[in-house]
Amino acid sequence: MVNRRQSPLVKIGNQTLGANSPVLVQSMTNTPTEDPVATANQVRDLHLAGSEIVRVTVNTKEAAQAIPKIVSLLEKMDMEVPIVGDFHYNGHLLLREYPDCARLLAKYRINPGNVGRGDRHDNNFKDMIEAALKFDKPVRIGVNWGSLDQDLLASMMDENSRLPQPLEAHAVLIEAIVESAIQSARLAQKYGMKEDKLVLSAKVSEVPDLIKVYEELAKRCHYALHLGLTEAGMGNKGVVSTTAALSVLLMKGIGDTIRCSLTPRPGASRTEEVEVCQQILQAIGMRSFTPKVTACPGCGRTTSTVFQELAQEIERHLAENRRLWQEKYEGVEDLNVAVMGCIVNGPGESKHANIGISLPGTGEEPRAPIYIDGEYVTTLSGPALTSDFIKMVNEYVERRYARIATAESVQRLSPLNKRFQ
DSSP: OOOOOOOOOEEETTEEESTTSOOEEEEEOOSOTTOHHHHHHHHHHHHHHTOSEEEEEOOSHHHHHHHHHHHHHHHHTTOOOOEEEEEOSSHHHHHHHOHHHHHHOSEEEEOGGGSOSTHHHHHHHHHHHHHHHHTTOOEEEEEEGGGOOHHHHHHHHHHHHTSSSOOOHHHHHHHHHHHHHHHHHHHHHHTTOOGGGEEEEEEOSSHHHHHHHHHHHHHHOOSEEEEEEEEEESHHHHHHHHHHHHHHHHHTTOOSEEEEEEOOOTTOOTTHHHHHHHHHHHHTTSOOOSOEEEEOOOOTTOOSSHHHHHHHHHHHHHHHHHHHHHHHBTTGGGOEEEEEOSTTTHHHHHHHSSEEEEOOOTTSOSOEEEEETTEEEEEEOSTTHHHHHHHHHHHHHHHHHBOOOOHHHHHHHGGGGOOOO
16 A cells, blocks of 8 residues: 655545545646537546546637636536646736636646746736635646746756756756746745645656656655656557656655646547556556456467457456446446466466456367356356356446445436537
């Protein structure tokens, strides 16, 4: 069990982060916020996929004007999800000129490197903090090394150059990222923000740097922390880099919310970043979101594709039934189904799962023993093997996790198909 770093409890809409609360999954839309229908639909999709907080860009007056419509559409879809406004450059103006936007957002994200320079920096930053105070909103101070406060960085570089043994420029950059976050949070507190209204993030795009930055933040402050590897990239590279960075930090007890900033493939669903976050948290044992399939990779003993096809079919079946099962069955997200390909590890892995099947490898007798809660129960074979095993999985779920579905839980299922065109 990971000992979580203790941070203040921060309320963001209907969600709570920090202290002993579960690590929350966040995501961000990539639709034009000026299009409230497209944005509300994507927020819906992200939320249904498991995003507990969703951030939207608020960069123009049209985007600010669209926030009330987006919130209204989500209410009609029965989607209760906190919407965070992402502000850069002109956030002080938008929050002042569009009070409905400021009032309806659940949180503001402020990048201290993009609020102006010189005197304008502190004045603009103060305006945004005052809006948060007026509408009782928490703030995420989100530093990014791609848009770091250049005045702060220049000052620290100058100071470093005067040292008897100056640090390398990269080390000063990392220190500037940490200092920017902490100094900005302290400035927000100077203007009246409470510690339990502040969340910090300090994002970089290299795994070792991210770990170093957050380790330093965790040592130097008690604010709640949002984790994310910025510009993680596409496909396997983005998934692996994010998983490597976030897993190390989470296992150290660092982090209260996470996001996987994947570059989606053209036309691909935005929800992949949510699924990756859930899988990270589930893999390291911090949260459970969906039943899982344990399947062997295959080897020379498994020349048949039957176990691969069955594993894929079980994955599909669990995914399709996940939401319905979670409404009906308490704890079903912890279900573990094993689909193994030969006698070497098949029986052992199947015994460790809630329910498992050990398919025959090359040259083995064409029979598949079934294990439930560690005990052998029967053997399947023949052309109906897949459907027979799925039926057994369904029966196990109903028997192991059954609870009476309330009228309220059944009613909650009906809005899930709502979508605005």
